[in-house]
Amino acid sequence: MSNKYTQKKLGFMPILKRGHMEIKDRLKELRTTLGITQVKFAERIAISTSYISEVESGIKEINERVLRLIIAEFNANEKWIRTGEGSMFNEDVSAFVSEAIGIFKSLDQQFQESTLQMLEVMSALNMKIRKEDSPNFAN
Numbered sequence: 001m002s003n004k005y006t007q008k009k010l011g012f013m014p015i016l017k018r019g020h021m022e023i024k025d026r027l028k029e030l031r032t033t034l035g036i037t038q039v040k041f042a043e044r045i046a047i048s049t050s051y052i053s054e055v056e057s058g059i060k061e062i063n064e065r066v067l068r069l070i071i072a073e074f075n076a077n078e079k080w081i082r083t084g085e086g087s088m089f090n091e092d093v094s095a096f097v098s099e100a101i102g103i104f105k106s107l108d109q110q111f112q113e114s115t116l117q118m119l120e121v122m123s124a125l126n127m128k129i130r131k132e133d134s135p136n137f138a139n
Contacts, residue, residue: 021084022058023062023081023082024055024056024057024058024062026080026081026084026088027052027055027056027062027070027081028056029088030070030074030076030081030088031052031056033088033101033105034074034101035101035104035105035107035112036116038052038053038056040116044073044074045066045069045070045073046069047066047069051066067081074089075089075090076088076089076090077089077090077091
């Protein structure tokens with residue numbers, strides 16, 4: 001019979017455990033699938049890192065407002081977050097975005113961090129250009 005140490009070391013979880021994941025577990029899985037730290041995850045939805053940490057560790061329950069922010073910001077499937085049913089992301093995620101996530105996940109952490117920094121710069125530049133092109137553009 002395997003113990004928790006062996007299961008963690010070998011990289012698998014018992015099927016029963018996987019079937020009974022809680023919202024906190026799915027939120028952590030979402031974040032790790034996106035390849036971002038708790039800090040970046042919290043920044044993207046404008047909440048504290050400690051709140052994300054406390055939710056993921058089960059100290060706090062996630063509130064509805066934050067759950068809505070996560071769903072909107074990360075295009076997460078609400079049904080999957082709440083119940084584990086369906087896919088992690090809403091179906092309108094294009095193949096292009098799915099491919100980009102796959103490539104990002106394959107990078108070493110140093111390259112992931114550099115890629116995120118470049119994307120943040122590109123996003124800011126894109127917003128600036130859009131505002132200049134359309135003075136009535138709303139964020």
